[in-house]
Amino acid sequence: EPEVTQTPSHQVTQMGQEVILRCVPISNHLYFYWYRQILGQKVEFLVSFYNNEISEKSEIFDDQFSVERPDGSNFTLKIRSTKLEDSAMYFCASRGTRGQETQYFGPGTRLLVL
Amino acid sequence: AQSVTQLDSHVSVSEGTPVLLRCNYSSSYSPSLFWYVQHPNKGLQLLLKYTSAATLVKGINGFEAEFKKSETSFHLTKPSAHMSDAAEYFCASEYGNKLVFGAGTILRVKS
Numbered sequence: 001e002p003e004v005t006q007t008p009s010h011q012v013t014q015m016g017q018e019v020i021l022r023c024v025p026i027s028n029h030l031y032f033y034w035y036r037q038i039l040g041q042k043v044e045f046l047v048s049f050y051n052n053e054i055s056e057k058s059e060i061f062d063d064q065f066s067v068e069r070p071d072g073s074n075f076t077l078k079i080r081s082t083k084l085e086d087s088a089m090y091f092c093a094s095r096g097t098r099g100q101e102t103q104y105f106g107p108g109t110r111l112l113v114l
Numbered sequence: 115a116q117s118v119t120q121l122d123s124h125v126s127v128s129e130g131t132p133v134l135l136r137c138n139y140s141s142s143y144s145p146s147l148f149w150y151v152q153h154p155n156k157g158l159q160l161l162l163k164y165t166s167a168a169t170l171v172k173g174i175n176g177f178e179a180e181f182k183k184s185e186t187s188f189h190l191t192k193p194s195a196h197m198s199d200a201a202e203y204f205c206a207s208e209y210g211n212k213l214v215f216g217a218g219t220i221l222r223v224k225s
Contacts, residue, residue, distance in 0.1 A: 004157075006157075031211070033212065035213075041217075042215050042216070042217050042218070043158070043204060043206075043213075043215040043218075044215075045212040045213065045214070048211050048212055050211075055211055056210065056211050056212060058212075091157060091158060093213075101146045101163065101165050101208055102148070102160060102163055103213060104160070105150070105157045105158040105159075105160075106157055107156060107157035108157050
């Protein structure tokens with residue numbers, strides 16, 4: 001069964017450094033998402049991406065965040081200058097066509113900012 | 115704004131007894147609703163979804179959920195808990211193009 005994959009599984013970085021989280025969505029999917037889950041808190045929507053552009057973003061997704069689909073398979077989340085409060089589990093998800101409601105999630109990247 | 119409330123942060127059951135995890139949603143219409151499960155250090159796995167078809171939805175691993183519009187609820191049930199069901203369960207509602215999640219319920223299964 002096809003699945004969403006994410007790399008790395010864990011990343012530790014120093015405050016102020018840039019990080020790039022990578023995702024490979026399910027191959028025929030068209031909608032891509034990033035969510036995050038701060039330890040002990042709800043899973044929160046960050047951004048959705050369709051047709052090579054952001055379709056919706058949350059208040060959390062400020063100028064330090066960016067997303068990109070650099071080729072036909074990868075979908076990346078970049079955090080330009082990490083803060084302590086960016087420490088969280090970051091989940092990538094993908095969905096097929098408009099009529100397919102289910103978002104399939106990857107295993108997540110646990111980011112720790114020191 | 116749409117919201118999802120999971121009424122219990124922790125539920126503890128004995129192996130072989132029924133499981134009930136409660137979820138209420140707030141919406142002016144009947145949304146698509148989902149239950150996901152997260153095992154320790156794993157991602158979110160879809161258990162089941164409601165998308166305005168049958169109100170009783172069957173999912174994987176013997177779980178099912180019933181959509182009740184009058185109660186704005188979508189509670190998750192399983193007749194007989196197994197040790198492997200111990201995990202965190204998230205109820206979610208689709209709002210526009212994104213999912214809105216509840217806070218999660220940690221299910222503990224005692225032997």
